[in-house]
Amino acid sequence: MNLNDFIMANEVPIRLGFFFGIFAVMAAWEVVAPKRALTVSKAVRWGNNLGLVFLNSLILRLLFPAAAVGMAASAAEQGWGLLNYYPLPGVVAIVVSVIAMDFVIYLQHVMVHAVPALWRLHRVHHADLDYDVTTGARFHTLEIILSMLIKFATIVVLGPPVVAVVIFEVILNATAMFNHGNVSLPRGLDRVLRWFVVTPDMHRVHHSVEDDEANSNFGFNLPWWDRLFGTYRDQPRAGHQGMTIGIHKYRSTEQVSWLPGMLALPFVGEVTGYAINRREWSGSNE
Numbered sequence: 001m002n003l004n005d006f007i008m009a010n011e012v013p014i015r016l017g018f019f020f021g022i023f024a025v026m027a028a029w030e031v032v033a034p035k036r037a038l039t040v041s042k043a044v045r046w047g048n049n050l051g052l053v054f055l056n057s058l059i060l061r062l063l064f065p066a067a068a069v070g071m072a073a074s075a076a077e078q079g080w081g082l083l084n085y086y087p088l089p090g091v092v093a094i095v096v097s098v099i100a101m102d103f104v105i106y107l108q109h110v111m112v113h114a115v116p117a118l119w120r121l122h123r124v125h126h127a128d129l130d131y132d133v134t135t136g137a138r139f140h141t142l143e144i145i146l147s148m149l150i151k152f153a154t155i156v157v158l159g160p161p162v163v164a165v166v167i168f169e170v171i172l173n174a175t176a177m178f179n180h181g182n183v184s185l186p187r188g189l190d191r192v193l194r195w196f197v198v199t200p201d202m203h204r205v206h207h208s209v210e211d212d213e214a215n216s217n218f219g220f221n222l223p224w225w226d227r228l229f230g231t232y233r234d235q236p237r238a239g240h241q242g243m244t245i246g247i248h249k250y251r252s253t254e255q256v257s258w259l260p261g262m263l264a265l266p267f268v269g270e271v272t273g274y275a276i277n278r279r280e281w282s283g284s285n286e
């Protein structure tokens with residue numbers, strides 16, 4: 001059995017192993033040294049956020065049983081995609097694929113902030129009133145489906161090795177849980193680490209109610225795209241303790257903390273125009 005076959009056969013245990021392992025580490029870290037006090041009880045947050053994650057996993061499995069890995073395997077079989085036309089040495093192909101897929105995720109993230117209909121879906125991620133490890137996996141089901149379709153398209157165009165897709169998904173999942181943690185690193189360590197991976201203090205800025213702050217630090221994994229494309233922001237103006245997490249006007253717990261409210265959230269509110277820098281209130285805070 002070669003490495004590809006092994007990964008194809010064990011994709012689910014590999015993925016779940018990393019998910020539960022890193023989740024447990026982050027959850028323990030949040031108990032020992034939380035960065036901010038939660039405004040909604042952990043039981044409500046975790047029950048509902050993880051309920052949404054469970055629902056999404058179930059629906060994804062039903063809709064796309066072969067998932068991204070299956071798509072990469074078919075692309076390889078059919079000879080689709082750049083890297084199947086122009087093969088690179090194994091490790092180089094993996095590194096190039098992981099970086100390219102991360103860039104697509106960055107662009108997708110900017111797009112879901114810019115396009116009004118997509119912002120409606122993505123605001124479920126942002127409406128969380130607190131910021132912890134479960135925020136990192138909290139996305140509306142329709143956004144999860146959209147992400148999967150974009151991933152399929154990326155794979156067909158790129159033709160990444162199957163193992164690169166698994167590595168990418170495991171890394172993205174791990175870093176998303178890490179940088180949504182209600183934790184922080186010593187300032188010096190954060191500064192250095194920020195050149196290689198998005199840190200909790202870096203991504204927390206993106207969850208600010210202030211729209212210029214929410215429209216920065218779009219990276220989920222590699223921090224370079226924000227620096228390259230001018231969307232990088234060092235710290236929140238009000239500081240990590242003083243900043244408000246969430247979205248203006250969507251502050252009721254039934255709407256943003258309980259699963260039925262979260263699922264309905266894209267469909268409420270008036271249809272508005274261009275979503276970026278959508279300031280509709282006066283003053284600097286609520």
Ligand SMILES: [Zn+2]
Pocket residue numbers: 109113122125126206
């Ligand atoms: Zn966002």
Ligand SMILES: [Zn+2]
Pocket residue numbers: 125135136180203206207
């Ligand atoms: Zn986030």
